[in-house]
Amino acid sequence: MTLKIRQILGASRPLLILAAVFVLCAALSPTDGQGANTFLTWGSQTNMLRFMSEYGILAAGMTLVILSGGIDLSVGSILGFTAVLFSWMTIWKDVPAVLAVPACLAAGAALGGVNGFLVARFRIQPFVVTLAMMVVARGLAKLVSGGQKVSTAFEQNGDFVTKPIPPFFDFLNDRIGGTFPVVGVVFLAAILLLWGAARYTLFGRHLYAIGGNEEAARLSGVRVGWAKAGAYAVSGLMAALAGLCDAAQQQQGDPEAGATYELDAIAAVVIGGTALTGGRGSMSLTLVGVLVIGYIDQILSLKGFDQSQRLIAKGLIILGAVLLQKRERV
Amino acid sequence: MKNRSIVVAESFFLSLCLALCLAPAQAAPATARGTPQNPWKIGMSQCNLGEPWRVQMNKDVKDAAAQHPELDVIFIDAQNDSRRQQTDVETLLARGIDLLIISPKEAAPLTAPVAAAYKKGIPVIVLDRKVLGEEYTCFIGADNIKIGRAAGDWIVKATGGKCTIVELKGLMTSTPGQERHKGFMEAIQGHPDVKVVFDADCKWLEPEARKEMESALSRFPAIDVVYAHNDPAAHGAYLAAKAEGKGREKVIKFVGIDALPHEGVAYVKDGVMNATFQYPTGGAEAIDMALKILKGQKVPKNVTLGTRYFDDANIQSGGQAIE
Incomplete structure (x- = not known):
């Protein structure tokens, strides 16, 4: 009986943490001019989702790689490269979005x-x-862009010309019904899709098996190489998706985009509770991790905290989350 | 099977290394320099080509040098690493340059390499950021405090001395961030109705600025002006206001700094921003000074660059100089 309660509590612990963070943020939130709680507005929630969506998309792909016992440090750079590549194709070379x-x-x-x-x-x-x-991917980003941001204003025959923003940029940067960000939908769809892939497909189960014990998985007939390669390919695909979102939200391709984002993606996965050693964790945990980081970030921003305090807070939260999970396992 | 592919990979890697080593071999003639056949060699050590403003600086140097066939510029990028830039200076000296232009990442670590070059008799032009002491030939830079003050004056004038401001700062551990803030505060000091209601360190990054502006918008129903320490931050703030869907992007005045032709100036032209203040790169001026030095003329030790501003009123006529 006690075991059962502990199991239930254990399983939903990340949810409890998320709820606790949410309540804490709401309690600490400053009010706007009319005395309303600024954190508890739909606008604040969707703003947070918009800002976190790029990290979230990266974290979704990263989760698969980490489940297989690996790590992917290249996602931030691949994000930058595809943001530049997409802007270069659609803004400078007039390639339609259907192809780009x-x-x-x-x-x-x-x-x-x-x-x-x-x-x-x-x-x-x-x-x-x-x-x-x-x-290498950061180098490719700088190669395609020539080191400059690929924006709608650029030099042509010694003169500056301005091109209109391609419609696909506005589409991705838009908000459905004026409120819900499209990039947030992309993020949630990515989580949902990869959640299904990890949980219900052979590919997903193989990743768990490899992360748990690679040799055992190999001996039981899992094609380890293919499954691993697949995980990294999906992670790269997600990074590219985040790259498109980045270009749309900045309305230009920044060759420096996504620098250090890989670390935030890894942090989100870890805060969620997926083990860096592989084999244990899930996509829903990653969603929780992304939201926890997002809420903390949001409240520190709303309250106008210093950079120094924000960095310390973020570091402590990562440590705290990992410690909590450690206790859970002992 | 497995061994073979590893051998293939290894031999590919080794031949790549070999090719890289052999590639840049070239001999330098030893006759008098300063002619199109045997041009003066100028080394340009840039601290970080990750910043568009610095890419523009290199471009300004390159364009100015292209007018003078008697000059040949070698560019080198330290990728935002002071220790790499120390090596870069030594590399350039080893390649036999006649003059060094350096835009140092930081003063302290680069003072010694610059002084060493200067003592060897190589003239040194220091661009944008200073080194410590006096062992260089000429410093060229702009005045961030003055630019911050000019932005403050513009805002006071444009709003009749009564407004609420969101200040989106640059990296506040960097001197430009501190000085753009300081000059701005000096300008608004005597105006009690000009109030900064929200400020945040956006580290020069557009996504950060957009997020912080969203926070400001959700907290303050009345915002009249956004003062951003760089143009990308002002652009990010504009996108945040536009995405909010209340039409506030049309009411708020967006003011930024840097005025790169494809960023700030283009934004003002498009009606995204209301004003931008140029922070000149000094690239062209550095080449002018270099020619004077190489021809044996005397140059001043310190050159402070003038600045221009671009706003709705003067954008078509190419901006206006600030005294």
Whole structure:
């Protein structure tokens, strides 16, 4: 009986943490001019979702990789590369979005696939492979953009011309019904899709098996190489998706976009409670992790906290979350 | 099978390394320099080409040098790393440059390499950020306090001395961030009805600025002006106000700094921003000074660059200089 209660509590602990954070934020929230709680407005909630969506999309792909016992440091750079590539194609080269979107997603998946191939085929540590890709993809971003932001105003024959924003940028940057951000929908859809993939497909179950015990998985007939390569390819694909969202929200392709985002994505996965050693965790936990970071960030921003205090708070929360999960397992 | 593919990968890697080592070999003639056949070599050490403003600086140097066939500029980027930039200076000296232009990342770590070059008899032009001491030939830079003050004056004038302001700061551990704030505060000091109601450190980043502006919008029903320490932050703030869907982006005045042709100036032209204040790169001026120095003329030790501003009223006529 006690075991059962503990199991239930254990399983929903991340949810409890999320609820606690939410209540805390609401209690601490400043009021606007009319005395209303600024945190508890629909606007604040959707703003948070918009800002976190890029990290969230990265974290969704990252979760698959971490479940398989790996890590992907290259997602921030792949985000930057695809943001630039997409802006370059649609703004500067007038490629219609119908072609540019699949091309950029394929580019991201391909770079992720290279990660996966190197990890699976040569058995190089994922940390090293994706570290190399992190540097290479950032280089590619600067190569395509020439180091400048790829924006609607650019030099042509010595004169500055301004092009209109491609409609796809406005579509992704829009809010449904004037309130719900489209990038938030993209993020939630990515979570839902990969949640299904991790839970209900053979591919997902193989990732859990590999992360749990790679040798055992291999012996029981799992095609370890393919499953791993697939995880990295999906992670690259998600990074590309986040790249499109980034370009749309900045209305330009910034070659520096996404720098250090990989760390926030990993932090979200860890705060959720997915084990970095692999084999244990889930996509819904990652959603919780993203929301916890988002809420904390939101309340610190609303209250106008200093950068120094924000960084310390974020670090402590990561540590705290991991400690809580440690207790849970003992 | 497995071994073979590893061998293939290894040999590919080794040949890549070999190719990289062999590539940049070239001999330098030893006759008198300063002719189109044997141009003066100028080394340009840039601290971080990750910033668009610094990309513009290199472009200004390159464009100015292109007018002079007797000059040849070698560019090198320290990728935002002071220690790398120390090595960059040594690399340029080893390549036999006649003059060094450096835009240092930080003063303290780069003072010694710059002084070493200066003592060897290589003239040094320091751009934008200073080094410590006096061991350089010429410093060229703009005045961020003055620019911050000009932005403050513009806001006071444009609002009749009565407004609420959101200040989106640059990285406040950096000197430009501190000075753009200081000058601005000096300008609004004597105006009790000009109030900064919200401020945040956006680290020069547009996504940060957009998020902070969303917070400001949800807390304050009346915002008249956004003062951003750089143009991307002002752009991010505009997008936040537009996304809010209450039409506030048309009411709020967005003011930024830097005025790069494809950023701030284009935003003012498009009606996104209301004013932008140029922070000149000094790239062209550096080449002018370099030519004077190489021809043996005397140059001043300190050059403070003038600045321009662009707003709704003067954007078509190419902005206006600030005295």
